[in-house]
Amino acid sequence: MRLQYPENIRIVSIPCTGKVDLIHILRAFEKGADGVYVVGCLEGECRYIRGNLRARKRVEKAQAILESVGIGGERVQMYNLSSSEGPKFAEFATEMTEKIKGLGPNPIKLNKKKAA
Amino acid sequence: MIVAKQKPIEEIIEEVKDSKKLLILGCNECVTVCEAGGKKEVAVLASALRMYFMNKGQEITIDEHTLERQCDHEYLEEIRGNIDQYDAVLSLACGVGVQFMAEKYFNIPILPGVDTCFMGATEERGVWSERCQGCGKCVLAKTGGICPVSRCAKRLFNGPCGGSTKGHCEINKDVVCGWQLIIDRLKELGKLDDYETLAPIKDWSTERAGGPRKVVREDLQA
Numbered sequence: 001m002r003l004q005y006p007e008n009i010r011i012v013s014i015p016c017t018g019k020v021d022l023i024h025i026l027r028a029f030e031k032g033a034d035g036v037y038v039v040g041c042l043e044g045e046c047r048y049i050r051g052n053l054r055a056r057k058r059v060e061k062a063q064a065i066l067e068s069v070g071i072g073g074e075r076v077q078m079y080n081l082s083s084s085e086g087p088k089f090a091e092f093a094t095e096m097t098e099k100i101k102g103l104g105p106n107p108i109k110l111n112k113k114k115a116a
Numbered sequence: 117m118i119v120a121k122q123k124p125i126e127e128i129i130e131e132v133k134d135s136k137k138l139l140i141l142g143c144n145e146c147v148t149v150c151e152a153g154g155k156k157e158v159a160v161l162a163s164a165l166r167m168y169f170m171n172k173g174q175e176i177t178i179d180e181h182t183l184e185r186q187c188d189h190e191y192l193e194e195i196r197g198n199i200d201q202y203d204a205v206l207s208l209a210c211g212v213g214v215q216f217m218a219e220k221y222f223n224i225p226i227l228p229g230v231d232t233c234f235m236g237a238t239e240e241r242g243v244w245s246e247r248c249q250g251c252g253k254c255v256l257a258k259t260g261g262i263c264p265v266s267r268c269a270k271r272l273f274n275g276p277c278g279g280s281t282k283g284h285c286e287i288n289k290d291v292v293c294g295w296q297l298i299i300d301r302l303k304e305l306g307k308l309d310d311y312e313t314l315a316p317i318k319d320w321s322t323e324r325a326g327g328p329r330k331v332v333r334e335d336l337q338a
Contacts, residue, residue: 023156026163030170065160068125069168108170 001086005093017041018051025062029071032109035100036062037077039092045082052080071107075100117146117237118210119244120153120230128161128206129168131227135176135204138165140229141195141217142182143209150244152230153208155182161208161229186213192220199224252322252329258310260301267294273315275299 014020017040028036038059040052056078063073077096081088132138140158148154162180169176179202183191186209199205204225207214211232218226234246249266255273256263265271269287276295279286283296302308322329 021156023159023163026160026167030163030167065125065164066167069164070171071167108167111170111173114173 003086003090005090006097008097009093016046016048016051017055018046018048020055020058022058022061022065025058025076026065029066029075029106029108032106032112034106034109035075035077035096035103037079037092037096039079039081039089042080042082072103075103075106117149117235118212118232119150119234119236119246120147120210120232121150122152122157122161122208122230123228125161125164125168128229129165132165132176132204132206133174135202137177137179137202139179139181139195139199139202139205140165141186141205141207141209142180143186143207143213144182144184145187147209147213147230148182149238153210158182158208161206187216189220192217249323251318251320253319255315255318258313258315259298260305260307260310262294262297262301264294264298267292267297269294273318275311 017038020038025036025038038055040055041047043052043056046052059076059078062076066075067073077099079092079096081092140162142148142153142155142158144154147157151157158180162178166176166178169178181195183194185191186207199221202224204227205217205221206227206229207217208229209217210230211228214226214228233244235248235250236244236246239245246266248263251265255265264273268276269285269291270277272295276293276299277286280293280296281289283293285291285293299308299311302311320326
């Protein structure tokens, strides 16, 4: 397939998106990530029944928290695809990268630089 | 268990905004079960607060710790050695824990991070509801195991009021009529005769009407 997708994305592999906890997402931002997106299986097709639905709820919670602390909830996003959909994976990566580029860097990082 | 829910983050920020070194202190008991103030919630809140203050460019150190309980001397003593370095503690325990901490560490502000709601049960994950008001004189033996003090909006003792409609309470159609539940259960138990027995006037002195309460067991005292 040899698809191209933006190089700035760091992939963290997990066995199921149900493994993603709220704190994992928040810590990424605390450490300076500009955006986080979770890519899970299609809804209704989770091998563990509710893993991706749980992940969605956690992503929504992370959005609410990031919004309330001034980082911006739109920096977190949940995507769903089937494991054979390589082109979609590349498409999501591009879409998210462009969205985050539009939003600019994580404001925490900017403030840290200002302070230094 | 004691059911609590986390305060809105804006309110917590207002409480801690002048602090330079803050300890967020969780509790491993009830508030962990109702997912309001356990180790996980401590980590999430600490992360959110750090981000808020970093974003504001405000220097603040936020540490995290969770005790087995905040309503017992022995567990609270665990932090005696290092609590002096903090200018405030945000306790995610129930109101009991916050107060017991405040009594023990008199010179450090102990701030509440949760709103303590009631004594209740987990109906399902994410849903908790009230079951007991600690009135100090349990009547469950006579009422089919369903409490008229906590389940009836009017705390009636001799059957439902006229506002009970189709098994629901007049204060809110989503609230089940406590007396309907009692009658249904007594029927199931074949003890409907208990319903006919008049309950005497309840002695409310064992409830809050008698002021702050205390239980003393001399046989257990040192």
